[in-house]
Amino acid sequence: MTRSISARSILAGTARGPIVATEEALSFWGGVDPATGRVIDVHHPLHGSCLTGGILLMPSSRGSCTGSGVLLDLALTGRAPAALVLCEAEDVLTLGALIAAEMFGKPLPVLRVSRKAFEALSQAKTARISDTAIETDGLTITVEPPATASLDLSETDRAMLDGREGVAVQQAMRIICAMAAQQGAEKLVDVVQGHIDGCIYASPANLTFAEKMAEMGAEVRVPTTMNAISVDRANWQAQGVPAAFGDPAARLADAYVRMGCRPTFTCSPYLLDSAPRAGESIAWAESNAVIFANSVLGARTAKHPDFLDLCIALTGRAPRSGVYLDEHRKARRVIDVDLPEDVDDAFWPLIGYLAGRVAPDRIPLLRGLALAQPTRDDLKALCAAFGTTSAAPMLHVEGVTPEADGAGAEDADYATITRADMAVAWSSLNDGPDEVELVAIGSPHASLGECRALADALGGRKRHPEVMVIVTAAHQVIAEARSEGTLGRLEMSGVQVLPDLCWCSISEPVFPTKTRALITNSGKYAHYGPGLSGRTVRFGSLADCITAALTGRVPARLPDWLS
Secondary structure: OOOOOOEEEEEOOOEEEEEEEOOOOEOOOOOEOOOOOEEOOOOOOOOOOEOOOOEEEOOOEOOOOOHHHHHHHHHHHOOOOOEEEEOOOOOHHHHHHHHHHHHHOOOOOEEEEOHHHHHHHHOOOEEEEOOOEEEEOOEEEEEEOOOOOOOOOOHHHHHHHOOOOOHHHHHHHHHHHHHHHHHOOOOEEEOOOEEEOOOOOOOHHHHHHHHHHHHOOOOOOOOEEEOOEOOOOOOOOOOOOOHHHHHHHHHHHHHHHHOOOEOOOOOOHHHOOOOOOOOOEOEEOOHHHHHHHHHHHOOEOOOOOOOHHHHHHHHOEEEOOHHHOHHHHOEEEEEEEOOOOOOOOOHHHHHHHHHHHHOOOOOEEEEOOHHHOOOHHHHHHHHHHHHHHOOOOOOEEOOOOOOOOOOEEEEEEEEEEOHHHHHHHHHHOOOOOOEOOEEEEEEEEEOHHHHHHHHHHHOOOOOOOOOEEEEEEOHHHHHHHHHHOHHHHHHHOOEEEEOOEOOOOOOOOOOOOOOOEEEEOOHHHHHHHHHHHOOEEEEOOHHHHHHHHHHOEOOOOOOHHHO
16 A cells, blocks of 8 residues: 555444445435435435445535434434545534444444545445455555544543533533544634534434433533524424424424523524624534634634534533634635626525535635625525535635635635536526426525515515415514514515524425425525425525516526626
């Protein structure tokens, strides 16, 4: 073995099986069906492939923090890949595999290999993995043991690790230290608040983990908000949600509330009165929230996987690595964007989606956008779409975001996003019929400004009788909209505004069952929606959504600023 063909064990274990190889990162949440192990992301090259029992070879994961919960569920039900072989740093799936082994005795090996080893393994059909080697026909790669880190722990950290503050805190600190070791962290950092993503009922494993921690007496020690959940907590029974789904989804939310989390139930915690300030170290999960917090607010948080979010909230400590450190907040790819004239709101999620594809594994600096003067809602849409296609925890926009000045690293490379790129991406997200039966707004949760814009655009007109218009938003935003009359205006037009749920967690019958095709102004939901809902999903501007709401159809054409 040469030095360029190398492998290191991240989580030990043995496995054998067929190699399932891809050059494109995959989000397990929204991309893999936990009930079957099949890839459901219609935009991914592995769409339709079954991962169960395979040696999954891919650069890294991307997208949702909830992927850790999906992998844990696959491991607990025997549907997981036999092993994960990656060539880049990765936390989300690694954490899911760590929880499976640490708390449930289900080892799932995770390895990191060099690029040359990755390319060689991609040509093989099967592999055998042991603690010391990866073996394929004609190739043996020696596996180095897991990295060990000598963490500089405080006396309080040691007390937690030794069990002096209870078994739940001890378990949490053991998981944090294990993740810190594989990240190469030398210390832990204090955090001032948390945001829990694992409260989404993505799989039964989320409930199993949360209730086990609650039964051990877990209680958060920093202010901690909660992500959108999978049911309207107060109304799911009246809405006809089957008890087989609604009950465990509600129990999952209740478990986190029992552990002291604030029942905010929103995927846009940056809209709350508790939003962090610039420079504060926090521990958020939920990809769009993490990217917005780092990029727009200037706070500091890694993209923490589900389950690690709770562990950090229980201890107030996180691995001091990644974007907690100044040197890792630099842009390693500078992307020049060809800015069209007179762009509308759909431009921003489209650019975020493309930027993630251009920088799937590194923080980018986007140049050429300042003249368009993006609003905070524009940046919200951009960050959410970027998190769908990239694993990076933040981005910079020259002349717009607070850390963009001097953000380019010395070793940064360069790329472009052209109008031709935009047209191709627009068309790929608009492959569907003109007729739609549903308009989906609020992924991430709608802001008060977005609710006002929708009400103003409808102007009191009634929606088409065959088209449902549904907005998902946080309780705080809904209360503000009600107080100022915006909610009343929306309801007069036949718009339904739902709390607690987000489009990425909504299910039938709250998701209208008669829907064949829908339109959304969310780049995030335009990507995940087909796999999650089983329907055709089209992407458009707010004006496109209004046209569909009023007439039941909108032509699938390029926007004026791309025509």
